[in-house]
Amino acid sequence: MRFSLPRQQRLLKSREFQNVFRRSRRASDGLFMVCxxxxxxxxxxxxxxxxxxxxxxxxxxxxxxxxxREAFRSLKAELTAxxxxxxxxxxxxxxxxxxxxxxxxxxFRSLSRKSARRQGRDSx
RNA sequence: GGAGCCGGCCGGGUGACCGCUGCGCCUUGUGCGUGGAGGAAAGUCCGGGCUCCUUCGGACAGGGCGCCAGGUAACGCCUGGGGGGCGCGAGCCCACGGAAAGUGCAACAGAAAAGAUACCGCCACGUUCGCGUGGUAAGGGUGAAAUGGUGCGGUAAGAGCGCACCGCGUCGCUGGUAACAGCGGCGGCAAGGUAAACCCCGCCCGGAGCAAGACCAAAUAGGGGAGCAGCGGCCCUCGGGCUGCAGCGCCGGUUCCGAGCGCGCUCCCGGGUAGGUCGCUACAGCGUCACGGCGACGUGACGCGCAGAUGAAUGGUUACCCUCGACAGAACCCGGCUUACAGGCCGGCUCCCCAU
RNA sequence: UGGGGGAUCGUCUAGUGGUAGGACUACGGACUCUGACUCCGUCAACGGGGGUUCGAAUCCCUCUCCCCCAG
Numbered sequence: 001m002r003f004s005l006p007r008q009q010r011l012l013k014s015r016e017f018q019n020v021f022r023r024s025r026r027a028s029d030g031l032f033m034v035c036x037x038x039x040x041x042x043x044x045x046x047x048x049x050x051x052x053x054x055x056x057x058x059x060x061x062x063x064x065x066x067x068x069r070e071a072f073r074s075l076k077a078e079l080t081a082x083x084x085x086x087x088x089x090x091x092x093x094x095x096x097x098x099x100x101x102x103x104x105x106x107x108f109r110s111l112s113r114k115s116a117r118r119q120g121r122d123s124x
Numbered sequence: 125g126g127a128g129c130c131g132g133c134c135g136g137g138u139g140a141c142c143g144c145u146g147c148g149c150c151u152u153g154u155g156c157g158u159g160g161a162g163g164a165a166a167g168u169c170c171g172g173g174c175u176c177c178u179u180c181g182g183a184c185a186g187g188g189c190g191c192c193a194g195g196u197a198a199c200g201c202c203u204g205g206g207g208g209g210c211g212c213g214a215g216c217c218c219a220c221g222g223a224a225a226g227u228g229c230a231a232c233a234g235a236a237a238a239g240a241u242a243c244c245g246c247c248a249c250g251u252u253c254g255c256g257u258g259g260u261a262a263g264g265g266u267g268a269a270a271u272g273g274u275g276c277g278g279u280a281a282g283a284g285c286g287c288a289c290c291g292c293g294u295c296g297c298u299g300g301u302a303a304c305a306g307c308g309g310c311g312g313c314a315a316g317g318u319a320a321a322c323c324c325c326g327c328c329c330g331g332a333g334c335a336a337g338a339c340c341a342a343a344u345a346g347g348g349g350a351g352c353a354g355c356g357g358c359c360c361u362c363g364g365g366c367u368g369c370a371g372c373g374c375c376g377g378u379u380c381c382g383a384g385c386g387c388g389c390u391c392c393c394g395g396g397u398a399g400g401u402c403g404c405u406a407c408a409g410c411g412u413c414a415c416g417g418c419g420a421c422g423u424g425a426c427g428c429g430c431a432g433a434u435g436a437a438u439g440g441u442u443a444c445c446c447u448c449g450a451c452a453g454a455a456c457c458c459g460g461c462u463u464a465c466a467g468g469c470c471g472g473c474u475c476c477c478c479a480u
Numbered sequence: 481u482g483g484g485g486g487a488u489c490g491u492c493u494a495g496u497g498g499u500a501g502g503a504c505u506a507c508g509g510a511c512u513c514u515g516a517c518u519c520c521g522u523c524a525a526c527g528g529g530g531g532u533u534c535g536a537a538u539c540c541c542u543c544u545c546c547c548c549c550a551g
Contacts (some may be wrong), residue, residue, distance in 0.1 A: 010435080017435090048435065058166090058453050063439095066144095070440050073143065101440090 009076075011047030011083055020047065020085045025114055027107040031092045031100060032068075034107040038082035038115045046072045047085040060093045067097055071104040079108055080115045 011017060024035040048065050055061045068086045092100060 050435090059451095062437095062453060065435090066439050070143080074440080097440090 009043050009045050011045055011085065016083065017047055017049065017085060020083045024085075025111055027110050028089075029103055029107075031089055031095055031103045032107060033087045033089065034104070034111060035085045035087070036082055036111040036115070038080055041081050044072075044076055044079045044081050045083045047083060049085055049087045051088060054088050054090045055093050057093075063097070064088050064092055064100065067100040068104060071101050072108065075105055075108050078112070080112045082115070084108065084111070 011020070020035050020037045024037045026033060026035050028034065046069065048068055050061045050064050050068075052061070055064060072084065072086075086104065095103075
């Protein structure tokens with residue numbers, strides 16, 4: 001099932017998050033920062049780092065996480081393999097659902113494109 | 125028709141496709157079926173269950189509660205009643221025990237802030253006409269609060285000084301389980317306020333919290349050095365073991381005592397690690413009916429199975445409809461309280477206006 | 481998720497029921513030829529709401545915000 005998002009394609013351990021944060025490409029705006037570390041694993045994987053500091057209410061955190069998962073799931077097929085971590089900024093709490101989706105999709109695509117260019121240059 | 129009071133309830137709906145997650149099933153596949161947030165899941169303000177800590181007993185601290193009766197596992201909650209206050213009313217609100225056990229406090233103002241006194245006054249006497257002495261607390265004035273209130277009598281002026289009514293205290297009777305109420309007698313104004321000041325009285329309370337705690341597997345370690353090690357008995361492989369007293373420690377997050385428990389002790393150095401399972405949802409459970417009760421609630425019968433994640437699940441896209449959707453997301457579980465909340469529904473009741 | 485602590489001038493703080501005090505800063509003045517130092521003065525606060533009390537920063541209830549601890 002191409003559009004599914006099982007737990008194997010999620011980042012769960014603290015070590016895995018540290019691994020991404022240590023060396024990663026980043027894209028950000030007022031709503032999110034997305035970090036990506038590319039590797040030769042078969043599928044792209046998603047990690048969520050939705051902080052309580054930036055989204056105080058549980059409802060807001062859950063909403064942001066749902067939109068992040070959904071955006072990743074729908075775009076997964078066209079993304080380069082690697083680990084992606086989504087970090088929320090303060091204004092994401094007030095943003096509408098469609099704005100969150102749009103921002104996330106932009107970040108995922110641009111990071112994926114950068115990696116494709118880099119890999120092309122390396123092979124050439 | 126308008127204004128208002130009380131109680132209860134709902135919290136977008138129906139499909140399609142793509143996803144997440146618990147459980148079940150089998151033909152184990154990216155399969156099928158089925159379940160999947162709240163009335164507050166929130167704040168963590170109370171009360172319990174559960175788990176561990178030796179919750180053992182007592183004393184003293186400390187904390188909480190506070191009209192009466194009942195409900196409940198328990199409560200600071202709820203129900204009914206009493207008293208007080210607000211409202212025309214339906215109704216609403218109240219930390220509502222004790223000031224005659226003791227201690228403290230009351231700034232400023234005021235004569236005086238609690239067994240003390242007299243500023244302006246009033247009255248009598250004296251007078252050098254300035255005032256002095258004595259009586260008095262009705263009037264003025266201060267203050268948040270001033271030694272019962274109103275009226276009549278009384279008097280030099282006054283005063284519970286006397287009387288009536290009210291208030292207060294006390295005794296009795298009646299009603300009520302009680303809080304309390306009513307009636308009657310007596311007392312004769314004493315006993316001011318403040319207890320969300322200390323306190324007294326009565327009742328209650330051990331502490332920590334599922335990151336509690338239990339289990340499984342793996343790995344690592346089962347060390348090294350220094351100092352000090354009372355008295356007695358027994359065993360024996362002569363180095364230890366068991367045991368009594370003494371001693372030391374714990375006595376569990378307040379302390380002490382008793383009981384109890386543990387024991388070679390103290391210091392220094394070194395090594396070492398984190399995965400999984402259970403706890404985890406079936407119980408003070410939910411619904412309907414009947415019975416008891418004014419009610420909270422209880423009892424019985426029948427029916428139902430209703431989230432259990434662990435970076436943490438309920439979403440996305442789309443179609444249609446409507447009154448265009450508030451506050452807000454379970455994390456061990458219940459009972460309350462408090463706070464937030466678009467809009468709407470149902471039932472009962474009060475007041476005002478109009479018509480008949 | 482659970483537990484604990486806190487909120488007073490712009491900043492750091494004192495204040496256990498009776499006029500909110502101090503230091504630094506800011507502003508004004510004095511001193512100086514000018515500046516610094518020093519001295520004098522001024523401005524400025526009890527997180528919000530409710531209750532108890534004659535009177536609340538202080539006592540009680542409630543809400544909001546901030547910080548810390550436990551993986």
